Amino acid sequence: MMTLATLLNLISVNEEFLLLLFDYDKVELANMNRLFFQPHQAGLSKVQAAEFTLRNINPDVVFEVHNYNITTVEHFEHFMNRISNGGLEEGKPVDLVLSCVDNFEARMAINTACNELGQTWMESGVSENAVSGHIQLMIPGESACFACAPPLVVASNIDEKTLKREGVCAASLPTTMGVVAGILVQNVLKFLLNFGTVSFYLGYNAMQDFFPTMSMRPNPQCDDRNCRKQQEEYKKKAATRPAQEAAPEEEEEIVHEDNEWGIELVSEVSEEELKNSSGPIPDLPEGITVAYTVPKKISVQPALRCWEVLSVSMETGTAHWKLRK
Numbered sequence: 001m002m003t004l005a006t007l008l009n010l011i012s013v014n015e016e017f018l019l020l021l022f023d024y025d026k027v028e029l030a031n032m033n034r035l036f037f038q039p040h041q042a043g044l045s046k047v048q049a050a051e052f053t054l055r056n057i058n059p060d061v062v063f064e065v066h067n068y069n070i071t072t073v074e075h076f077e078h079f080m081n082r083i084s085n086g087g088l089e090e091g092k093p094v095d096l097v098l099s100c101v102d103n104f105e106a107r108m109a110i111n112t113a114c115n116e117l118g119q120t121w122m123e124s125g126v127s128e129n130a131v132s133g134h135i136q137l138m139i140p141g142e143s144a145c146f147a148c149a150p151p152l153v154v155a156s157n158i159d160e161k162t163l164k165r166e167g168v169c170a171a172s173l174p175t176t177m178g179v180v181a182g183i184l185v186q187n188v189l190k191f192l193l194n195f196g197t198v199s200f201y202l203g204y205n206a207m208q209d210f211f212p213t214m215s216m217r218p219n220p221q222c223d224d225r226n227c228r229k230q231q232e233e234y235k236k237k238a239a240t241r242p243a244q245e246a247a248p249e250e251e252e253e254i255v256h257e258d259n260e261w262g263i264e265l266v267s268e269v270s271e272e273e274l275k276n277s278s279g280p281i282p283d284l285p286e287g288i289t290v291a292y293t294v295p296k297k298i299s300v301q302p303a304l305r306c307w308e309v310l311s312v313s314m315e316t317g318t319a320h321w322k323l324r325k
């Protein structure tokens with residue numbers, strides 16, 4: 001919902017925009033830490049409350065809300081139908097599906113629908129301990145789907161409900177959610193308006209201010225047969241595409257000839273370096289796996305530490321140094 005509020009703030013008036021919302025939950029007072037719902041909305045369905053708040057932000061947006069659980073058979077059919085027919089022009093598919101859910105079952109349902117329809121979607125999530133999150137772009141056939149590299153909890157068929165400990169509530173930080181929601185919307189804009197790079201996977205580790213990105217190829221042995229079908233179709237299409245001609249290199253115009261302050265651009269970490277650096281994997285309970293690891297810090301001894309002062313001459317103002325063994 002935070003994602004939607006951010007998104008709607010950016011849409012100019014007069015622009016045609018249609019939002020389809022799907023959620024089965026009701027607003028509870030415990031949700032107030034999400035900074036989106038208001039106490040007087042407690043008891044309303046989340047989609048109803050969201051529509052009310054979002055309409056106030058941008059009254060020109062058209063809403064279609066569905067208060068049901070997409071993972072049940074009957075609702076799943078309806079959900080698929082609305083994705084493939086509920087676009088701006090009725091009968092046409094939507095431009096993009098965004099998922100901001102808190103469980104694997106719902107993610108897998110969206111994945112199944114999008115693989116069957118060939119629908120591009122963006123998945124987002126915040127970890128149970130609330131200090132990391134991720135955004136994943138999935139283009140059926142071209143990039144890994146959610147089932148191509150399932151989290152261990154899904155691959156091992158463990159009921160995720162058993163992972164939750166009695167009386168222990170998962171941590172929740174509105175700041176982490178705000179950051180992840182902001183990056184998701186940033187990627188939505190880049191994707192829909194076709195500018196910049198939209199990474200297939202972008203992680204966020206709040207503890208280390210670490211944002212790993214990676215591209216994820218589809219798994220030819222994916223459990224989802226529609227994913228495998230989409231992969232075949234993508235390969236066929238790619239084979240018929242004419243090889244891209246190298247565009248003639250244009251000489252860039254030099255804007256500033258002098259460099260009074262001696263400012264230099266320093267290259268960033270290469271992809272190879274990123275690939276090679278991976279940190280230790282912590283000991284986790286069964287069914288939980290890390291999405292990425294933080295690279296080991298390479299400690300560099302400051303050069304001066306290798307030298308020792310032998311003597312300092314007060315007369316000449318010079319010092320004698322010796323290289324430490």
Ligand SMILES: [Zn+2]
Pocket residue numbers: 144145146147148149218219222223224227228
């Ligand atoms: Zn797959």
